[in-house]
Amino acid sequence: METMTKSDIGLRSERGPILLAVMVATGVVAIDATIISTAVTSITDDIGGFPQFPWLFSVYLLAQSVTVPVYSKLADTIGRKRVILFGIAVFLLGSILCGVAWDMPSLIAFRAVQGIGAGAILPITITIIGDIYSLEERARVQGYVASVWAVAAVAGPTLGGLFAGWDLWRGIFLINIPLCLIAFWLLARDYHERLEPRRHRIDYAGAVLMTGAFTLLLLGVLEGGNAWEWASPPSFAVFGGGVVLLVAFVLVERRAAEPVLPLWVLTRPLLRATNLVGLAVGAALIGLTAFVPTYLVIGLGVSPLVAGLALATLTIGWPISAALSGRLYLRIGFRSTAVIGATLVVLGVAALAVFGLTPSVWMVALLSFVIGLGFGFAAVPTLVAAQSSVGWDERGVVTGVSMFSRSIGQSIGAAILGAVANAVIAGLGGDEGDPGTIIRASDAVFVGAAIIAVLLLVGAVSMPRERRAPASDPVPPATDPIPEVG
Template sequence: MKTTNRPLVLASVMLAMFIGAVEATIVSTAMPSISAELGGFSKYSWVFSAYLLMSTVTVLLYGKLSDIFGRKPIFAIGILLFLAGSLLCGLANSMEELIIYRFVQGIGAGAVLPIATTIVGDIYSAEERAKIQGYLSSVWGISAVTGPAIGGILVASIGWEYVFWVNIPLGILALLGVMIFLVEPAAKKKPTIDYLGALLLTVALSGFLYWLVEGGVGFAWLSAPSLLLVSGAAAVFFWFVQVERKATDPMMPFDIWRNRSILFANLVSLFTGIILIGVSSYLPAYVTGVMEQPATVAGFTLTAMSIGWPIAAFFSGRLLIQIGYFQTSLLGGISLVIGAVLFVLMQAEYGPWWAAMSSFFIGVGMGLTSTAFIVSIQAAVSYEQRGSATASNIFMRNLGSTIGAALLGSVLNSTLLNYFRSTGQNFTLNSVNELLTEDGRAALPQDAMDFLQEGLAQASQNVYGLTAVFALISLLLIFGLPRKRGMSGNGQ
């Protein structure tokens, strides 16, 4: 009887997680070049939001489908869609085209991270998972935050298109490894797919996201379009909840949320997702535009996060066994607060080393918490619910990143617009494009550059102030986790 080749499946899963996570952030340092070539700084946040929205909406559906049909076929569908989107993104001729292709990428990405993580939960025991999930969290952390550094190198050497195309050979390898070397049990469940639930969640999140991105920019916060959007999104989400409660096989099984390990881990993950996207998306613009550093240095400030993340994830697996989920998560929450406060205190004259130190602490916090949460959640459910339970945590972190990209992007844009209006200067959001490249800064008069840099600095400070608030909320929520020691700490 053929058996799973665990080392090769693990290697394939880690590669899949690498490309899935890296794509959320690899465009960060490439965006100044992309924005300069394609135009449209006002649509800057949509490049991130489009990808995150679709990967967030689809992650729950893919998790449920993998419980019904098995991991391999759903994983294959997700990877192929993701690679098709990557190819198209590199061929984009306008910012609007790029955003559309990022939607396609995101639809595929929704399958990659949750199913890769679930496969590991299937083939390793609870005790082994603590160590293995540490490796996976390291890969996720390294890819998520070295993405900007890789992006900077690719942009400087061969062009921004390769930021997307680099995924294609890696994705093919990951797909072949899982399809050939993973042996999974035959599906036992009769397929019942919650299409209505998936549609309602997509509509609700899309409406809410559009409201966050365009609020204060495309329309006033206190206006009829604003009220219509947010009330409509809330109504559709309420309908979604009602549908899920009555569905035979709901896309989001709310019963798993009654477990305290799952409930509080997922709530914390929502806010850590906001923190992660706040740092990775907007720090490069600050480092290049205000500190006047090249893209490679901006990438370095985020790469510091990739040093803290895998180190913390490595020790997290061991800490879980020694001191339990709660203490490990608490250490992570404290580190997130330290990193966020350091960002709030950051000034342009402090230089990129300060930004790198702040990123390092965020990385340590993410490494400790993400590993602890996945291990505790997978230990709390059966095989039949593992895909959905794992997907619920990744959904919440993705939802946080989706909300963060939209909310923090709106804060950045609205702060800049208010700054321009209050000073009576004739600048637009697209004027900020000039700060993001050396040639652009050289073409600006000194007084105009000083003015724009001050505006971008103020807007960035508002973004990091809000990020610090979310870090504090994360720390407080961690106190809701069960406090049993060791691997059995999955209290209800």
């Protein structure tokens, strides 16, 4: 395939249908991450199970997170197309099952099915972009994909509220059916890979041990302090079992012919730095998205809609800087661009913490926009740098580990920052409805997020210095040869 000009990278190019399919598939997962939040009351009023509703979020995140590395390795062995089509099909099945759920336990189980499908969609779509677009083009295309998340941040809660208001909460899940079918059809029709017969030894033992280990560890992080006390027998059992399986996993991977998660991913300096950035981005992001709306709604008494719009400026800033980052890293390099982005995040979150005790909707909106700009300048260059440092047969694993790091960061951040907020609330008398109490608790969370942002900056600074990025590079063939499992 010949190198394409900038005008050829949009939806009208020959790669346009693939990009459209990637955006639709990403949009389905992005909307599903937020659409259910405004319909919890409608769901529990219909099928009950209010005490268990947090599992609708936890089990989805857990299933998605632990399957990402497995799918990413499979994408490097049997090809991207098979994996993402399987993921879309599973997500579609999970959505249909959620739409017919008869009680809370069944809905939770079907949300897990959705998460298993989502675990394939997110990393593989980003890997496909790395395959078919050149270094110069990737940031702009990543900006398109990031804009999907920006739209979903607003559209998800709005659609959820509409379905809940019409007492049609099942439509939240059934709306995924046409979107999944469109994405599946476009990828099946337009995305082609050339297969070269080659036998592989799939690391089944490693996949099982890794999934089990991370399932237990993430479960312990997500439910610690909620379902059970941190210092309790269930907590010790869950974390202990996770550590035992993790040790067994490492031992197996050292001897595996083709490990599901090669240990070199954790030893290369560039990948260590980019994964640290992903970890910090996930932790800081969950702190803001989880606490800013509560901070504004209870602390200032604004409507949930106004609070959501204030936070939405973060998701507006992110795709803007993601699209602009390509021009910047081609001039000054990946590391310098990431450092600029991380610095913006540190300044924005620190300012949010400084002014947190005197809340203002406009202040929050402005600082959220600055933080979003920082995330875009930090996250995209580090991801592109990681992808560009490896060949086709390692790109899926590298992309998957990057996404997995961000998911781990979200889980750890939610646990740590949630514990900080609960400690402050308990110290002030435990009144979760008191504006002053919530303002102080949220401000403590912002301080914690600022510390995490410093960790983000450390990750960006620790990236190896690279030569100036080339002005452009050839577009990788859309039909890169990939091996076939024998």
